[in-house]
Amino acid sequence: VLTDHLVKRAATDEAVAFAAFARRQLDASYRLAAVILGDPTDAQDATHDAFVSAWRGWSTLRDPDKVDAWFGRILVNSCRSHLRRRRRRPQVIDVSDSIELPAVGDHAADSADRDALARGFARLDADRRLCIALRYYADLTVPQIAARTGWPEGTVKSRLHHALRDLRVTVDDASLEDER
Amino acid sequence: MNERQLREMLAGRAPVVAPPELLAMVEAIPATAAIPTTSRWLPVWRPQRRAVVVGLAALVLLASLLAVVIGSQLITRPPGLPGNGVIVVPVQGTLLVVDPATGETVSSGDQLGVGGLTSLGSGVFGEYNSVHWSPDGRSLAGFNRGDLKIVDVESGRVRTMAKLQGCLLGFGRCDVAYSPDGRWMAVTDGTRLNLVDTATGGGYKLRTLGDAAGSPAWSPDSRQIAVSGPGTFYVIDLAGTIVSRPAATGNKLPLEGLSWSPDGSRLGYLRFVGGDANTPSDILLVTVRPDGTDERVIAQVGTCFCVGWGPPGFTWSPDGRQLAFVTLNFPTNGSAKGSVNNVDGELYVANADGSHMRLLTTGVPGGNPAWQPIR
Numbered sequence: 061v062l063t064d065h066l067v068k069r070a071a072t073d074e075a076v077a078f079a080a081f082a083r084r085q086l087d088a089s090y091r092l093a094a095v096i097l098g099d100p101t102d103a104q105d106a107t108h109d110a111f112v113s114a115w116r117g118w119s120t121l122r123d124p125d126k127v128d129a130w131f132g133r134i135l136v137n138s139c140r141s142h143l144r145r146r147r148r149r150p151q152v153i154d155v156s157d158s159i160e161l162p163a164v165g166d167h168a169a170d171s172a173d174r175d176a177l178a179r180g181f182a183r184l185d186a187d188r189r190l191c192i193a194l195r196y197y198a199d200l201t202v203p204q205i206a207a208r209t210g211w212p213e214g215t216v217k218s219r220l221h222h223a224l225r226d227l228r229v230t231v232d233d234a235s236l237e238d239e240r
Numbered sequence: 241m242n243e244r245q246l247r248e249m250l251a252g253r254a255p256v257v258a259p260p261e262l263l264a265m266v267e268a269i270p271a272t273a274a275i276p277t278t279s280r281w282l283p284v285w286r287p288q289r290r291a292v293v294v295g296l297a298a299l300v301l302l303a304s305l306l307a308v309v310i311g312s313q314l315i316t317r318p319p320g321l322p323g324n325g326v327i328v329v330p331v332q333g334t335l336l337v338v339d340p341a342t343g344e345t346v347s348s349g350d351q352l353g354v355g356g357l358t359s360l361g362s363g364v365f366g367e368y369n370s371v372h373w374s375p376d377g378r379s380l381a382g383f384n385r386g387d388l389k390i391v392d393v394e395s396g397r398v399r400t401m402a403k404l405q406g407c408l409l410g411f412g413r414c415d416v417a418y419s420p421d422g423r424w425m426a427v428t429d430g431t432r433l434n435l436v437d438t439a440t441g442g443g444y445k446l447r448t449l450g451d452a453a454g455s456p457a458w459s460p461d462s463r464q465i466a467v468s469g470p471g472t473f474y475v476i477d478l479a480g481t482i483v484s485r486p487a488a489t490g491n492k493l494p495l496e497g498l499s500w501s502p503d504g505s506r507l508g509y510l511r512f513v514g515g516d517a518n519t520p521s522d523i524l525l526v527t528v529r530p531d532g533t534d535e536r537v538i539a540q541v542g543t544c545f546c547v548g549w550g551p552p553g554f555t556w557s558p559d560g561r562q563l564a565f566v567t568l569n570f571p572t573n574g575s576a577k578g579s580v581n582n583v584d585g586e587l588y589v590a591n592a593d594g595s596h597m598r599l600l601t602t603g604v605p606g607g608n609p610a611w612q613p614i615r
Contacts, residue, residue, distance in 0.1 A: 075270035082266045090258035090479075095250050100479050103255075104262050111266045177249040196243065197250040227246070 078118060081127065082111055089135050096139045096193045098182055110138040132208050136190060143186035173231055180230030187211075188223035195220055252444045256424075256435065259479040260463065325612025327564050329553075329587060329604055330371050330382065336604060340557070340564065340589050340611070343600040364389055364398055370415050370455070370553065370608035375422045377613040383414040388427065388436065401441045404429050415454045419462040426456035426465045433467050433476060447480040452494035455608075459530070460504045466530070468495035468509065475530055486532020490514075491521060493546055497554030497565065497608050501592075505529070508538070508563065510554050512546060520545050520570040525554060525563070525594075538594035542567040542585075544606075552585070553608025556592070564589045564600075564609045 089110065093103035113134050121130055181192065194200045194208060202220070206213045329336045338345055364384065365371055371382035380391045381401070388401040404414055404427060417426045418438070425436040427443070431453055436443040446465075455468040459475075464483060467474045471488030473495055493512040500507055508527040515521030520543035528535045544552065552566040569584040585604040590597040 078270050079267050082269070083263070086258045086263055086266060087256075090262065091254040094255050094479075095253045098253060100255065100259075100481055104259065104479075107258065107262060108265055112269055115269045173245050174249045174252070177245055178253070181249065192246070193250060196246050197254070 074118060078115055081114075081131075085128070085131060086111075089131075092135065092193065092198055093139050095197045096190060097142055102142050106138045106142045107135070109141075110135040113138065129207065133210070136194070136208050140186055140190060143189065176231045176233075177227060180227040183230070184223055184226060188219050188226070191216060191219040192223045192227075255446075255479040257463075257478045259477050259481055325373075325377055325558065325614055327555075327587070327589075327600070328371060328373075328380065328610045328612065329566065329607040330365055331604060331607050335365070335371070335380075336587075336601070336607075338587060338600050340562070340600065343598070345601055364391055371610050372415075372417045373610050373612050374418050375420055375613060380610070381416045381418060381425060383416065386414070388414075388416060388425070401425070401438075402427075402436050402443050404434070413454055415456055417456040417458055417465075419458045420460055421462040423462065426458060426467075428454045428456050428467055430454060433465065435478075446478070447476055447482070449474060454494055455496060455498040455509070457498040457500045457507065459500050460502055464530075466498050466500060466507055468498045470494055471511070473498055473507065473509065473532075484531045486528070489535075490524070493521060496546070496551045499555045500530075501527070501556050502558060502560035508554055508556060510541065510552055510565070512544075515543075515545070523552060523568065525565055538563070539565075539590070539597065541565055541588075542569045544568040544570050551608075552606055555609050555611050557589075557611050558613045561592055562589050563592060563594070564611055566604050566607055566609060568606060 086107070090103055090107045093106045093110075094100060097103050097106060110131070114131050117134075121127060181189065184192065190209065191205060194205045195202075200208065202213050202216050205211075205216045209216070211219075327338045327340050329338070336345065365380075365382040371380045373380060378393060380393060382389055382391075383404070386404045388404065389398055390401050391398050413430060415428045416436075418424075419426065423438060425438055426446075427434045427436055431448060431450060432445050433447045433449060433453060433456065434443050435446050449467060449469060452470045453467050453474075457466045459465070463478060465476050465478075467476060469485075469488075470492040471490055471494075472486055474485050475483040477483055490511045490513040495509040495511050498507060498509045506527045507530055508525070510523050510525055512521035512523055522540060523542045523544060523546075525538045525541045526535050527538060541552065546552075546568075552568045554563065554565040556563060565588055567586050567588060584602070585606055586602050587600045587604045587609060588597055589600055
């Protein structure tokens with residue numbers, strides 16, 4: 061009876077700890093997923109899948125200092141799976157902020173560039189898109205991205221390089237279109 | 241392309257918070273997925289500790305309530321500032337300030353030197369735009385064309401918080417509403433719902449809604465925003481998801497004065513019934529549940545040709561016990577179209593159920609009332 065009680069107590073403690081962890085991580089995880097996937101529903105699914113995976117692997121983690129990095133990898137993998145799953149599905153990309161801060165230079169050109177960037181970002185393949193989001197939204201360094209994705213640093217650098225090149229081409233093409 | 245633009249584009253794709261249903265789903269995972277075996281490194285709230293914390297929190301809450309009750313007896317309010325604050329109505333570029341207890345016009349025009357309001361220059365806000373109080377009752381926000389203006393009502397200082405492209409050329413009417421927690425301003429420009437960070441002025445588009453998106457109203461918990469549409473309204477969460485969109489009733493004129501009751505149980509607004517090019521629409525003041533059910537017609541508050549006209553408006557008092565609304569009465573032969581002098585507009589207050597309706601002032605040709613929170 062005592063053993064049963066201890067097992068139940070341990071399970072309850074695990075659930076409470078997981079709930080606290082989930083609450084702490086949820087908003088940031090959902091935001092990153094939304095940036096990567098560009099769709100609130102997909103972001104919701106990917107985030108939920110990541111937490112389900114995290115709960116299933118909860119017992120395998122022993123080092124509390126590494127929980128964020130560990131979950132970060134799970135989240136990135138979840139987003140990657142969603143990106144690959146929908147590769148053939150056409151996406152409607154809704155872009156552009158409508159608000160500009162006062163006293164900022166060329167609003168129209170800036171806004172057009174951001175629109176073109178958003179379109180270009182949506183066209184990137186899954187791996188390049190992940191690299192860009194992790195580098196320029198999550199502010200991770202190349203070694204951190206490598207740790208998060210499990211790719212060699214050289215691969216990360218190469219994917220970042222090609223992704224930025226593709227984005228520049230998209231923006232330049234858009235500028236040419238505007239000039240015509 | 242530069243790095244700043246790339247970072248801004250990515251940040252613009254990020255919603256503010258996760259939708260509440262996702263939190264509920266994630267919290268339910270331990271109950272529905274396989275239970276893991278033990279690992280003991282995360283801090284755990286033990287039941288005994290929780291009981292102590294809940295007890296302490298209850299004591300602190302009780303002490304705070306007592307302090308508020310005692311403090312409210314001691315505060316000396318500025319002269320002219322009644323218990324629930326003043327009602328401000330934008331009238332053709334100036335602000336009409338009315339004491340809801342007495343109906344006395346505290347001031348209007350350039351100098352609002354009574355009740356803690358000083359020197360609000362005319363022309364700060366545009367002609368047909370609404371204004372909205374900050375949750376602390378110390379500043380008013382509103383639009384002048386595309387500029388989102390914030391006015392400190394004590395110092396009279398005016399600053400431009402942001403610019404909204406949709407309003408620059410006067411295509412759309414721009415409306416603004418502070419979130420009750422003071423963190424955000426919801427801004428509509430006729431087609432889109434945007435959020436502006438009150439701390440930084442940075443903004444982004446939350447959702448494109450199509451024609452007639454306006455009159456934003458926050459839920460009291462600052463987690464949802466109601467926005468008017470053609471003959472209906474949308475309730476949208478901070479992830480940009482539409483939570484409810486009831487079927488349109490009446491005609492397709494956009495609802496006006498959308499306002500969430502302070503207890504969060506109902507939305508109130510003005511909707512329009514009937515009317516055509518020569519006959520004005522009837523204006524109904526109604527309240528509904530946030531999902532659009534259980535509509536109650538509180539009063540018929542006049543008639544108007546409300547296209548291209550400063551529309552009437554509505555708001556709850558900060559304590560939710562009263563309503564304030566502007567009525568309009570256009571002559572039925574259509575002669576008032578385009579002539580403000582022929583329109584009979586009045587500001588009323590009533591109990592929340594519509595009883596004890598009292599006329600506060602006349603000569604209000606449209607405008608959305610904003611009721612100042614207690615400071």
